[in-house]
Amino acid sequence: MKILVCITSVPDTTSKISFTNNNTQLDPNGVTFIIGPYDDYALARAVELKETGKATHITALNVGLADTEPVIRKALAIGADDAIRVNAAPVDSWFVATQIAEVAKSGNYDLVMMGRESIDYNSGVVHSFVAEMLGWQVVTPVMKLDIEGTTLSISREIEGGKEFLQANLPLVVGCQEPIAEWKIPSMRGIMSARTKQLQVVEPTSTDLKVKTLNFELPPAKSGCKYVDADQVEQLVSLLKSEAKVI
Amino acid sequence: MSILVFIEAAEGSIKKSSIEAACYAKAVATQINSQVTALVAGEASEAEIQALGKYGVEKAYLLEGDPFKNFAIAPVSAALTQAAKSCSAKVIIGAKSNLSDAVLPRTTAALKASMTTNVVSLPSTNGGFEVKRSIFTGKAFATVKLESDIKVLSVKKNAIELSESPVSIQVEKLAVTLSDADTSVKVTGQEKATSAISLPEADIVVSGGRGLKGPENWSLVTDLAKTLHAATGCSKPVSDLDWRPHHEHVGQTGIKVSPNLYIAIGISGAIQHIAGINASKVIVAINKDPDAPIFKVADYGIVGDAFEVVPKLTQALSKI
């Protein structure tokens, strides 16, 4: 069983976000890029499936320009066997999904594992687009995934709980915790990642559906009003008459 | 030509966020001179369906049959696609939820439409179709332009105020043809906290962090929540430690909430937690450390020991 894990290269969760070029571009100054946390869960589970003999091969895939290669190398260090970078800026979800579907088809993958959503644009749509393009089924957000033969048992988060599903390969999944624990690359992993194959392919063309015009930051908070720990009644009346939320 | 709204219902009632989506749909319909059709997924009582008319929904499609019962993703997506075709939908709107997250993009792809999520305000429709959405988990906003003929929007909670614009509603059963593939993923069971107030839907959320020391102390949180008719949430370590279930985990890697009031108790306010709460209207922090970063984003704060402050607060609130 071959797994394709789709990873994003996104600002570290602690990054301060700011924009340049007249608010049309993310300012990468001082930002560290990481594997998207949800994608990292997908990758970790894929590695476990290989370790337990359920999967034979893991390919990490990113649609991005050359600056994402450090993040792709990290995926190789964590345990992907090889990697593909589709050489294009991920301009919109439809474009990205088209590239992923193309790779999934031509590489005969059985399971496409993604994150529940990317943490930069938080769209949460690429997995469903890919499934529809391939004519496969998709399950998201997945909290648990096991495979016996070609049958998968999955638990999916629903509001206030979870549901249990049975599905067949081929399948696309969007992953979240607690599907697996994030893996930290070992020294050996980092060494071997240097020699694993990272293939760069050119994108397939497609029309763009969503155009980002500009960015803005939320207005700053006006500051915290403190209430004495012995005067909780004062908080109650502020919430009632000033904030009007209770 | 129509505006189609995706309505979710369970145990007879329509979700409040779906009513918000209906109001959003009505506002868009007014802007572009169209009318609102709804697809109702799940069980809604006759009265609840009729009540959609109050918010400007002129027609509701209902679904019948087993494949739709468990909100299975593919059948519901197929139904939404069918509904969109039947009413010649120009814009499809849903409230963000675990179900709509899975259903709307499938329909989008089937219709070759363009879609955007986490929408926080009404579109501008002069010339193009532009909307503002929340990105970087609430740390920023983007204005995007949807280029296809059909547009699909997933709307964040509190993006619009509820408002009434009553019309009489016509109800129709929607016939949907499902392929074998659509029913190939089987729902085999469900585990759900029954009486609890839904976290993403709640107007008030009370959350506890590692400062509460252990699951045995959670009555502090649940008692306060009960008094306020609030949902309960927690920080990531709390759910990682299994003090609370995962569906209560709030933050960057958990549920993103945008209630009117968020109360954080014994939560330090790590940036990843803030990412999930910064769209809240009002944030209250209770923490014994005056330097805890949570106070930087809080509107109201109490520096003190949660074990003393919270029971007093619960008591004071129960008197109003």
Ligand SMILES: Cc1cc2nc3c(=O)[nH]c(=O)nc-3n(C[C@H](O)[C@H](O)[C@H](O)COP(=O)(O)OP(=O)(O)OC[C@H]3O[C@@H](n4cnc5c(N)ncnc54)[C@H](O)[C@@H]3O)c2cc1C
């Ligand atoms: C990639 C990534 C993603 C993450 N995603 C999330 C996420 O989605 N959500 C999330 O929450 N975290 C997330 N985290 C973890 C985050 O960095 C913090 O570790 C976490 O939020 C801390 O949880 P906490 O505030 O409960 O605990 P702590 O940081 O341990 O804070 C406990 C607080 O309780 C206070 N306290 C202690 N005793 C008392 C008392 N008696 N009365 C009052 N106050 C008291 C302390 O002063 C302290 O401020 C993520 C981390 C990473 C790396």
Ligand SMILES: Nc1ncnc2c1ncn2[C@@H]1O[C@H](COP(=O)(O)O)[C@@H](O)[C@H]1O
């Ligand atoms: N540029 C990209 N390259 C590879 N995978 C991606 C890319 N963008 C999104 N994905 C995958 O699709 C998932 C959902 O992304 P999104 O729809 O953008 O929130 C992510 O968690 C990734 O697994």
